[in-house]
Amino acid sequence: MKTKPFWMAALVGCTMMVGCASQPDNQLKLDGTINGYEGEWIHLAYTVRDTVQVTDSTRIADGAFRFLRPMEVPVAQATLYIGNPMDYRNVKYAGLFIESGELTVAIDTANFSKPEVTGSAAQAESDSLNTVLDPLYAYVQAMRDSVSGNASAERKAYFQKQQEMYADSAKGIQLSFVKSRPHSFVALSYLPFLMGNMTYDELKSIYDNMAPEVKQYGNVGSVRDGLAALERVQPGRPAPLFRAVTWKGDSIGIADLKGKYVLLDFWATWCVPCRKSFPHVKELYKKYHAKGLEVFCVADDDSKPDTWKEVIEKDGIQDFYHVLRGLKWDRSKGVDGMDHTNDISDLYAIHYLPTKYLIDKDGNIVGKFEDEALDAKLKEIFGN
Known part of the structure; x- marks a missing residue:
């Protein structure tokens, strides 16, 4: 899609010409319908580029609303919402792709998050992908609903594997979509949610190929x-x-452990797989600590430090080094209240838990490892 003329120039030109009736080429005219929110304010928010955001508002009248404004970019991933975005219990969201031209959106109050949008080519592209993905998501949800709290451990494990299989299938479909559409803004919008499971080379290849x-x-x-x-x-x-x-209140840095091999383990008290991995990590520590292995745990529990300390003792992992990731979050401001200045997880590109890195005696990254590969690598380094 070609970039439209800059909206300010179009508006200035129109004001200088008496009788100029045509709208700028990059004008958005979004007409919407919704029931049950008469007289309420509905808000439109979208990102222009990175952290530059636009927010507009209008009041709902006779079950309808309209946004008429210049588009600063050719296409944007937008949100329509009603209520206080800082209070998740009292806010409704509807996501859509917007672009210049005449768009219509119909919001069903019973299914607020899935509006019907016409006039947006980007939304049509997204809808085509969702036509393939929605049956997978519906099946996964049906499996979750079928497993009651009284289900046997074997039945729960079976359905967990099925859910993971279908989730992997959905990610595969999304990834193929992204790779095959280098000129698509919609494809780009999926990439931040997929890149956590990508290697550096894979992500770089996709990004470099984008228009x-x-x-x-x-x-x-x-x-x-x-x-x-x-x-x-x-x-x-x-x-x-x-x-x-x-x-314990001491200050420590990863550089303080130079001369040792360090297993850097990113985890959280609420992460079941993380805590299930600790018995194995304790075995490795017992086996290789005397030969030069240290375990350094970084927990995603900045909001619950007391729970973090309790779990360290409960799980018997007091011999390891333990720090919090360093994320500060003023939740009253929503995502805008996040301060990543000292976030260790960001430094190490952590997108899922648990994640384990091995660092060598010189302070260099050996690699990212899961259990079997980690066992083999430590055996290679330290011997039996």
């Missing part, structure tokens, strides 16, 4: 940040340095 005009808009900054983070933790690179306060 230059696509890379100018939306949340492309998060993709660039993700690439930079992944590049930092490639095998052979110096492990990103940090310093934090341990659960």
